[in-house]
Amino acid sequence: MNESILQTASSTILFDRDIFEKISDAEFIAAHWPISSPVTTGLRSSGRGNTLILKGNQGEFVLRHFIRGGFIGRLVSDSYFWLGEEATRVFREWRLLSKLITMNLPVPQPAAARYVRSGLTYKADLLTVLIPDVIPLSNRIAVRPCTKEFWQKLGEDIAPFHKAGVFHADLNAYNIQIDKEDKLWLLDFDRGKLCQPGPWQQKNLARLHRSLQKIKHLDTELHYSEANWEQFLNGYFNASRFV
Numbered sequence: 001m002n003e004s005i006l007q008t009a010s011s012t013i014l015f016d017r018d019i020f021e022k023i024s025d026a027e028f029i030a031a032h033w034p035i036s037s038p039v040t041t042g043l044r045s046s047g048r049g050n051t052l053i054l055k056g057n058q059g060e061f062v063l064r065h066f067i068r069g070g071f072i073g074r075l076v077s078d079s080y081f082w083l084g085e086e087a088t089r090v091f092r093e094w095r096l097l098s099k100l101i102t103m104n105l106p107v108p109q110p111a112a113a114r115y116v117r118s119g120l121t122y123k124a125d126l127l128t129v130l131i132p133d134v135i136p137l138s139n140r141i142a143v144r145p146c147t148k149e150f151w152q153k154l155g156e157d158i159a160p161f162h163k164a165g166v167f168h169a170d171l172n173a174y175n176i177q178i179d180k181e182d183k184l185w186l187l188d189f190d191r192g193k194l195c196q197p198g199p200w201q202q203k204n205l206a207r208l209h210r211s212l213q214k215i216k217h218l219d220t221e222l223h224y225s226e227a228n229w230e231q232f233l234n235g236y237f238n239a240s241r242f243v
Helices: 070-075 089-102 137-143 148-163 200-218 226-240
Strands: 003-007 012-016 035-038 050-056 059-065 110-118 121-129 176-178 184-186
Touching: 012 089, 089 110, 089 121, 137 176, 148 184, 148 200, 148 226, 200 226
Parallel strands: none
Antiparallel strands: 003 012, 012 110, 035 050, 050 059, 059 121, 110 121, 176 184
16 A cells, blocks of 8 residues: 555645545545445445545545534534544544555555644545445345354454454444455444454444344344344354464
8 A cells, every 4th residue: 555645725635646646635526526426325334424436537436524423413513623633533544444454354445535624623534445236234134034154254254353453433234244245344444443352342242233133123024133143153253263
């Protein structure tokens, strides 16, 4: 990855020069691209933020504008306190994704990250390379039943993240994406980080469990049961012994 930083009149852009030979603020504006479309549920990460699929001569990308969630999001939609460039959430996510790519973990490839500072606050955007033909786990289990092997493999695929100390701040059935080969991809590493092994790993799994239970409650026809969760855990703990 050929990391470069560009200072524009209004922003700072961190980008991969192997993907963008040249870049400007225009790359973060939908109208600049020949094709742009709002993200569908097929790429919905967690229901937060403004996300677009962009296509042009440079390739196909996902553009995510950072949006606040929770209670504070009701008061301040997309501004963050300035604590220095390296503390910006978008640069931290870029650098985490870059590291995870080198660890051969299935995550989106970061292409460009931008922050626009205004006094004591900033706004941010992230461009990642589009992963083709993926749908959220929530959609996958709505389409058709999944085998015991599917759930075990899902657990096996999460285990390397935890073994590597990867903390995902919002592990849920939307951020886990499944491709045509039933391969797992993990999205949205905002507030993610690398940690030493600890109780956070079980809390991470509990977060995913609650997510599955919630969507099952919303749609009782969903192809998910507690037996599937046990199959997931079997795959996870078996893989954890060898990863």
